[in-house]
Amino acid sequence: MAAAWERNSSYVSNIFSSLVLTGQRSMASLTYNYSKLLSAYGVQVIKGDVVEVDPVGVKVKLADGTVLAADRIVMAPGIEFDSVPGLGTSNRMPHAWQAGAQTTLLANQLASMTNGAPVVLTIPKMPYRCPPGPYERACLVADWLKTKKPKSKLFVLDANPRIVTEEANFTSGFALNGITYVPNAEITSVDPASMTVNTTMGSFKNNGAVNLIPGQRAGGLIRTAGLNNATKLPGDADFRFAGVNQLSYASTVSGAGKIHIIGDSSATAQPKAGHIANQEAKVCADAIVRAFAGLQPDQAPVTSSACYSTITMSQASWLTAVFQYDPVSAAMVANAAGSGASTGWSSGNFKEMNTWFNALMADSFA
Numbered sequence: 001m002a003a004a005w006e007r008n009s010s011y012v013s014n015i016f017s018s019l020v021l022t023g024q025r026s027m028a029s030l031t032y033n034y035s036k037l038l039s040a041y042g043v044q045v046i047k048g049d050v051v052e053v054d055p056v057g058v059k060v061k062l063a064d065g066t067v068l069a070a071d072r073i074v075m076a077p078g079i080e081f082d083s084v085p086g087l088g089t090s091n092r093m094p095h096a097w098q099a100g101a102q103t104t105l106l107a108n109q110l111a112s113m114t115n116g117a118p119v120v121l122t123i124p125k126m127p128y129r130c131p132p133g134p135y136e137r138a139c140l141v142a143d144w145l146k147t148k149k150p151k152s153k154l155f156v157l158d159a160n161p162r163i164v165t166e167e168a169n170f171t172s173g174f175a176l177n178g179i180t181y182v183p184n185a186e187i188t189s190v191d192p193a194s195m196t197v198n199t200t201m202g203s204f205k206n207n208g209a210v211n212l213i214p215g216q217r218a219g220g221l222i223r224t225a226g227l228n229n230a231t232k233l234p235g236d237a238d239f240r241f242a243g244v245n246q247l248s249y250a251s252t253v254s255g256a257g258k259i260h261i262i263g264d265s266s267a268t269a270q271p272k273a274g275h276i277a278n279q280e281a282k283v284c285a286d287a288i289v290r291a292f293a294g295l296q297p298d299q300a301p302v303t304s305s306a307c308y309s310t311i312t313m314s315q316a317s318w319l320t321a322v323f324q325y326d327p328v329s330a331a332m333v334a335n336a337a338g339s340g341a342s343t344g345w346s347s348g349n350f351k352e353m354n355t356w357f358n359a360l361m362a363d364s365f366a
């Protein structure tokens with residue numbers, strides 16, 4: 001029997017959540033339920049928090065104290081955020097990087113701010129969830145400002161030394177939308193009361209809205225289970241993400257081979273993207289089915305990722321990548337022949353973006 005534990009009774013898609021900020025999508029239109037898992041596949045979905053995973057004993061402990069043993073455990077707890085000095089418990093600088101209440105907070109802040117007040121969006125050091133996501137959000141919001149708050153300007157404060165993906169399209173998109181781009185801007189502290197963001201490239205004060213996207217690491221359950229054994233940034237005491245065997249997504253922690261980690265929590269060269277999480281789930285499920293039959297995992301998995309980025313409120317660019325398993329490095333590596341980006345953007349791409357989204361969600365929740 002298969003069972004799934006999830007702390008929320010429905011899923012709100014991060015993908016397309018930036019369109020909520022511009023009023024082009026509602027939160028309800030991005031909300032999915034898990035009913036098909038039971039009706040079509042017999043998977044019991046139990047609402048609640050998993051509080052502990054025993055990676056060697058292959059057991060989960062639930063918030064009510066129940067302990068359950070399993071043949072295999074698949075974990076996909078997403079991400080959690082680094083703390084930002086000065087932020088405390090304030091909700092005046094939402095990340096809106098886990099769709100839900102934070103998205104609504106940022107949408108309300110943008111809608112109610114004074115026309116002429118600056119808007120700041122911060123980008124953390126890689127690796128973070130959805131590499132093109134902050135840049136596309138910046139373009140979208142700046143295009144929205146043009147008509148809704150035409151005296152306001154958007155500042156993108158990027159902790160990275162340059163735009164990390166689709167550089168040509170986003171550089172042109174930033175110019176088109178009048179965005180001020182500040183690279184190497186690492187956040188040192190914030191002051192929500194005065195809406196100030198202090199960075200290694202100076203202080204940005206009196207903002208009308210701040211979208212503060214902090215540095216990211218695997219969902220907390222990975223750390224408490226001792227499965228975070230990959231990826232350190234300068235100054236880190238602990239590893240951020242979970243190392244996995246990329247043929248099966250089994251943990252590389254000694255003795256924890258029956259725990260599989262997929263999605264943003266795992267450390268691979270594939271982007272932290274929903275499309276990739278969907279592909280990893282399929283490779284992982286196939287490997288588990290083979291293991292139950294006493295077989296080795298497929299030795300040549302291939303995954304792909306497609307991504308559309310909004311450059312304006314009605315036009316998009318695209319980026320695609322194919323990854324193949326390389327036995328020498330024991331890792332999924334990008335195949336240059338199958339990867340590429342659009343030259344510029346179009347309304348046709350924007351339309352295709354909707355088709356792509358509907359297909360991914362239908363596949364993930366069908």
Ligand SMILES: Cc1cc2nc3c(=O)[nH]c(=O)nc-3n(C[C@H](O)[C@H](O)[C@H](O)COP(=O)(O)OP(=O)(O)OC[C@H]3O[C@@H](n4cnc5c(N)ncnc54)[C@H](O)[C@@H]3O)c2cc1C
Nearest residue numbers: 006007014015049050077078097130263264272273274275
């Ligand atoms: C603005 C934005 C735009 C994006 N656009 C794209 C895009 O265009 N294309 C694309 O491919 N990707 C995109 N992404 C990235 C995509 O949303 C993520 O990569 C994807 O959601 C990762 O899936 P996940 O399962 O790892 O994590 P999540 O989707 O965060 O799911 C984790 C789940 O685990 C549950 N959970 C966590 N801990 C526990 C616990 N202890 N007990 C019980 N349940 C728990 C959570 O409730 C959550 O439902 C975007 C992201 C953002 C923020």
